Amino acid sequence: MVLPCLNKKFLQYTLLFLGLTFSTGLFAANNPIQQQCDSLIASGRKELDVRNYLKALELSKEALQIAKKNSWQEQIYTANKNIGSAYLAMLNYGDALDYYLTAYKIALKENWPTKEVQILNNIAVLYSKEKKLDRALEYFTKAYKLSKKENDSVTIAGYSLNVALVLTNMNKVDEARKYLDEALGYAKNDPEFTDNLQGAVAENEMLKGHSAKARQMSLALLDKIKGQKNKTETVTLQLIIAKACLQENDYATALRYTQMALKNNKDDIETKKAIYTIFSEIYTKSGALLEALRCKDSVFALQEKISDIKNGKAYEETRVKFEMQEYQNKIDINEATIASERKMFYSVLLALLAVLLLIFFVLRNLAIKQKQKKLIAENSHQMLALELEKKKSEALLQEKLFREQQTETLLEQERLKNEIEYKNRKLSSKALYMSGKDQLIEEFVGLLSDQPEVARIPAVRNHIRHLKNTLKPDNEWESFLRHFEEVNQGFLSHLRQKHPDLTANDIRFICYVYMNLSAKEMATMLNISLDACRKRKERVALKLGLPDATALYGYLSGI
Structure with a gap:
């Protein structure tokens, strides 16, 4: 295990030695070229700021060629970004996007979070101008999330505002308001930026239909920024006031503020439109x-x-491309003149190549060993994944078995419920039958008792006495209770525990209600009228603390 480490150290020191050997002679010559490249980028940026886009393109493309030849990633990134911005200003969105995406790839490759956020913002602005609001929202959101990771309150506020403006243009005013509120929280120490945010909030209120509030906010902001040289914010606020007045059908005021906006707008044709x-x-x-x-x-x-x-800008752009091609041709001619001077350099390179090949084979052996280790690690990972999959399958099987058991339990409960209902119905039928039988016997006994000549016969008198004994309600009620308790175990004990003041007649009536007998059936069994049955039900409901007799059955079912 020591040898690979020594080889690695040897490689580092060898490359360091070679780098020092060649860079010592080249640094003095390359440094002015890098300074020239940086100067071209700075000049191009200045031309871009003063809206001289063609000159900015010329300078930035010249700098890009130098940077590419020397593989200076930061200069390549900056030149691509500036060229993209120039094309964007010239409304050439296709070429602008190409250069922006090149800069974005460099920022990702070099792991430059700040530059990545900047280029994401530029791409989002481009999509906004193309009216591709979904893509603009996607890139503004990426920039916003990256700025949150960097935890810079200024950039978070800026990108929150950008996201809010796109959402506003998409008529998603409620989502936009959340980002505006967040931006206001981060920009509380920047009064000027806070004013810009308040303008966006005013537009948000106007789009929500709160025209009066939007108008008042915009008027207050106009007073604050009065006297500023840059009239862009002034025009924006005046247009918000005009739109708010238009919503309120105040056409005179809307017309006045629109005229003021036209007067303050200078060169922006899109705003004029x-x-x-x-x-x-x-x-x-x-x-x-x-x-x-x-x-x-x-x-x-x-x-x-x-x-x-x-x-017109497309024509000028073509002219600049032609001039840049001419410049490239001159560079190619100059390179041909110094080709002979490079022969010696290539001879030295051949010698170095032999050394590098030796180093390559050493590194290749190390790479093979690393690959083998990686394969072993991947196999272990696959085995672990298979084991996890097996455990997952077992868990799913257990869950399936549990669900099946749960289903069986529910079916059993349903079966028991149906069985109880069947037995209750059977019990109620028996009770009705006994009640009808007793009524018939009672009528028969009464009929015999009303015939004195028949009642005097000893055998008949004995039969009448026997029939009267069979009509004792206590025996029937005790038999009914036993059967009821067998079917509905625990119901009566819970009922007496919750309501100890219930009488035997109350409990009998409650049992009939619990069996879900109709009022007619209960009246027949109790030998009372339907009206008396209804009144008894209301009296029992009051005893149980229920406000309405209709809730009696539901209450009893829950005991």
Whole structure:
């Protein structure tokens, strides 16, 4: 195990020695080239800031060629980002996206979180301008999440605002408001940015239909930013006020603030197009259809102007590409002149190549050993995964068995319930039969007793006495209770425990109710009228503390 470590150290020191040997002579020559590359990038950025996009493209592409030739990743990233920004400003979204994505890949590869967030934001802005709001939201959200990881309150507030603006454009005003509130929390120490956020909140309120609140907030913000040279925020607030007044059908005020926005807007054609669209809505709703048509014509004219600008910029872009190709051709010619000077350099490289091949074979052996270890580790991992899968299958089987047992338990409970209901019905039938039999015997005894000549016969008198003995209600009731307890075990004991003041007649009536007998059946068994049966049910319900007799059966079922 010591040998691989020694080989690795040997490689490190060998490469360090070679690097020092060649970099000592080259550093002085390469450093001015790197300075030239950085200077070109800085100059391109300045031209971009003053909206000289063609010059910015020329300088940034020249810097990109130098950076690529020397594999300077940071300069390649910055040049790609600046070129993408220039194309974005020239409305060439396709080329802008290509350069932005190249910069994004470099940021990911080099693990530069800050640069990754910046380029994600630029890509999101591009999709916003293309009106591809879903993609814009996707990239703004990525930038927002990365800024949360970095825990920088300023960037979190900025990207929260960006996400909120896209959601607002997608008419998802409630979601947008959550991000605006979060941005306000992070930007509380930055008054200027807080004012911008309040403007976005005002627009959010206006889109929710809270026109009065939106108008009041925008008016207050206009007073705060009065006198600022940059009129962009002023125009935005004036348009929010105009839209709020339009919602309130205050066309005069809406028209006045739209005119003010038009006056304050300088060079932004897209904003001017939006202003004339609002003019058209105002005139249409107020009935000035001729003025509305004129404003619509202005919108169409501005759209044509935007198209002309795009075409003009595309021509200039082609010219710049041609000039850059000419510049590349000159570079190629210069490289051909110094090709002979490189022959000696290549001779040295051949010698170094032999040394590197030796090092390569050593490293290859180490790589093979590492691969073998990796294979062993992967096999172990697969075995562990199979074991986990087996345990998972066993767990699923146990769960299936448990569910089957649970189903069987429920079926058994249902069977027992049905059996109890059947026995209760059988018991009620028997009780009805006994009640009818007793009534018949009672009527027969009464009939015989009303015949004196028959009642005097000793044999008849003995039979009458025997029949009267069979009519004793206590024997029948005790027999009924025994059968009831066998079917409904524990019910009467729980009932007496909860309500000890119930009489025997109350308990008898409750048993009939629990058996779900009809009022007619209970009246027959108790030998009372239907009205008396109803009143007894109400009296028993009151004894049990129930507000209504209709709840009696449900209450008894729960005991």
